[in-house]
Amino acid sequence: MDDKFKFNDDDDGGGGNEWLATYGDLVTLLLCFFILLYSMSSVDSHKFKAIKASLSDIGVAEQKESLNPSVGDSISKIDTAQATKDMNNIYKQVKKVVDEKGLKSQVTISNRDDGILLQFQDEFLFDIGKAVLKDNSRSLLRQIASILREYNKQVKIEGHTDNIPIKNSEYKSNWELSTARAISVVRLFTDELPEGERLDAKKFEVSGYGEHHPVALNDSEEGRHKNRRIEIFIKKDRSK
Incomplete structure (x- = not known):
């Protein structure tokens, strides 16, 4: 048989690495997801004070603990x-x-x-x-x-x-x-x-x-x- 017709077991077909692109997209999406969660859970002191002021008129007494315990504890200590x-x-x-x-x-x-x-x-x-x-x-x-x-x-x-x-x-x-x-x-x-x-x-x-x-x-x-x-x-x- 002519050598050009021989089957090469080591041949990867030229497309075997395409899963890496899909994996990279998945990792990127997960990273964005966790960054979004972190940003939603973090409230800086200026944002917290604004929220506290807006809620004080309607009698919400626990907002400083429920929104951000660390900020609430600091204000309580002060x-x-x-x-x-x-x-x-x-x-x-x-x-x-x-x-x-x-x-x-x-x-x-x-x-x-x-x-x-x-x-x-x-x-x-x-x-x-x-x-x-x-x-x-x-x-x-x-x-x-x-x-x-x-x-x-x-x-x-x-x-x-x-x-x-x-x-x-x-x-x-x-x-x-x-x-x-x-x-x-x-x-x-x-x-x-x-x-x-x-x-x-x-x-x-x-x-x-x-x-x-x-x-x-x-x-x-x-x-x-x-x-x-x-x-x-x-x-x-x-x-x-």
């Missing part, structure tokens, strides 16, 4: 750090005012995890059985109002009494007296200061507990003295 810094500053400023006026025995200040608690002995603020603020207490409360105005925090004011029933025609029980005293303090902050110094009434809540939330036993004058008090609680901001 909020918490700022709130702690605010509380420390308020505590230092109020304590300085109280110390300078020599009122440590009349006003107690506690810097707690959830906020700052100020406890005022009743005789510093009011006469016995009355709910009208004494003149010498207004100066201190005005300075505290100035500090509160700078930080714009939520504030709760509570009135408390001892367990001795009140005996006058103005108040029928310790409920009324404790509530009236708390209202007198909040009215000073929101209504009675000069117009430019008043605090936003929306930031306040008021409660009167009578003798029902004592901090000491009422079986001695010392204990009853501790229980007759006004508390101003400045709330620490909660991260959202």
Whole structure:
């Protein structure tokens, strides 16, 4: 047989490498697919802030975690750090005012995890059985109002009494007296200061507990003295 008609087992037919082109196209498509997924899952801080602002008006509270946990965690940490810094500053400023006026025995200040608690002995603020603020207490409360105005925090004011029933025609029980005293303090902050110094009434809540939330036993004058008090609680901001 002529050599030109012999079959060559090593002959690849000239088209055996075409699968490489198809494989290359597949790899390229997969690469584009994963790049697209990555771009969809990544939200930079500027995009996240824009999304957060747009959703805040409709009450979406969890967008920072659901859209990008790392960005949300960072913002939460910043909020918490700022709130702690605010509380420390308020505590230092109020304590300085109280110390300078020599009122440590009349006003107690506690810097707690959830906020700052100020406890005022009743005789510093009011006469016995009355709910009208004494003149010498207004100066201190005005300075505290100035500090509160700078930080714009939520504030709760509570009135408390001892367990001795009140005996006058103005108040029928310790409920009324404790509530009236708390209202007198909040009215000073929101209504009675000069117009430019008043605090936003929306930031306040008021409660009167009578003798029902004592901090000491009422079986001695010392204990009853501790229980007759006004508390101003400045709330620490909660991260959202």
